Amino acid sequence: MRFALILGFLLASVAAAFGATHRWETDSRGVLLVIAEAPVKTHSWKNPYEGQPDAALAGEKLFRQHCAECHGDDATGLGHAANLRAPSVQNATPGELAWFLRNGNLPRGMPPWAGIPEQRRWQIITYLKTLGRPTH
Amino acid sequence: MIARPPLHPARADRPLRARALVAFLGAVLLAVGFAPLARAQETPYFVAYSHHLEEPGNLEIETYSIYGTQQGHGDFIAPWMELEYGVTAWWTTEFYIDSQATFGDSTVFTGTRWENRFRPLMHEHWINPVLYVEFENTTDADKTLKEVVGFDDQLDAAEPNSVANQSHTHEIETKLILSSDYKGWNFSENFISEKNLGHEPWEFGYALGISRPLRLAATPRPCNFCRENFILGAEAYGGLGTTDLLALSGTSHYVAPIAAWQMPSGVTLSVSPGFGLTDVSHRFLLRWGMSYEIGGFGRKLRSLF
Secondary structure, rough: HHHHHHHHHHHHHHHHHHOOOOOEEEEOOOEHHHHHOOOHHHOOOOOOOOHHHHHHHHHHHHHHOOHHHOOOOOOOOOOOOOOOOOHHHOOHHHHHHHHHHOOOOOHHHHHOOOOOOHHHHHHHHHHHHHHOOOOO | OOOOOOOOOHHHHOOOOHHHHHHHHHHHHHHHHHHHHEOOOOOOOOOOOOOOOEEEEEEEEEEEEEEEEOOOOOOEEEEEEEEEEEEOOEEEEEHHHHEEEOOOOOOEEEEEEEEEOOOOOOOOOOOOEEEEEEEEEOEEEEEEEOOOOEEOOOOHOOOOHHHHOOOOOOEEEEEEEEEHHHHHHHHEEEEEEEEEEEOOOOOOEEEEEEEEEOOOOOOOOOOOOOOHHHEEEEEEEEEEOOOOOOOOOOOOOEEEEEEEEEEEOOEEEEEEEEEEEEOOOEEEEEEEEEEEEEOOOHHHHHHOO
């Protein structure tokens, strides 16, 4: 029992140390570095659902199921989660977002979403890209 | 100023620890009540594990059961409960409570287990490893069959509960989980080693899983019965002997198709009939269960204190 407590304490300390830094550095385009570190080849990836209203609706549904608990219903971010309407996310290419969604950022608490099919990840990106448009 | 009425004598005498426990449980219920529901991306396996961990801060409450046919004794149903929590994006911890009821015998609590899974690599790869460590504090009456290792024999479960439940075992179980996602399919391979902390050899086993949603893209509107909510798959698992004798002869092996229904409400229902492949395997197993994902549980709980 004592061993389990010590082990649990050590693991919690490591987890806290990893989660302690939450600064949001950006590159020259103003894109979050954690997204901009995607390989260059991702810049040419095309969203197969780009501009499709049904895909954006499906993406919104998926966003509410998987993402809203951290990023908020309005996608402006809760706690340490990023504001997905901000230029630091919206200026990223669809390919960079697809790479980031698949890989996540484990030290900062963003889980990888490789477990949901690629088609659904593109649908989420289709929805995310609608959030950057000006509203009238 | 309004005078506060004196506490009821019975309430005043209630030990502080009990009141603290009631307050904590109340806070948990509040957190559950106000927490948003979420849908995990976990695969539907009962025995095999994929590399997908619980999302950080989410709590998944799971209850499962297994029915098994038994030679030489009554058939059994072994229910267990799991509380799975995403501590970080790379660490998931899980607590189990096991029990079983044997027809013509009795119903017994058979122990607890504490499991941890870690992702050592920060990005997705073709094959993604996860390290698994579990401490088991169970009795020989445990029939949940969460893993099959060594020379596990179905006759091991034929002992009367009154005898088997007297024998306590403390075991460490480790797994190397390898898992890949490709075009909507998940392929998982687990290599299991288990050590009774008494003087017994390491036992080895394996579990394999494959699964895929019936539809890859999501439909625009919420729906309960659309194909995207259903996942089909199969798993195979069995023993591989011990450090004294690494062999397939005399080991148990099973194959089991799986179906899961992930509802938009955050509830997932799963069922899996399993079939024994060797003479020492249980001839038939049926697993079923329900899980309920509570999103942002950790954040909500912290905000209450």
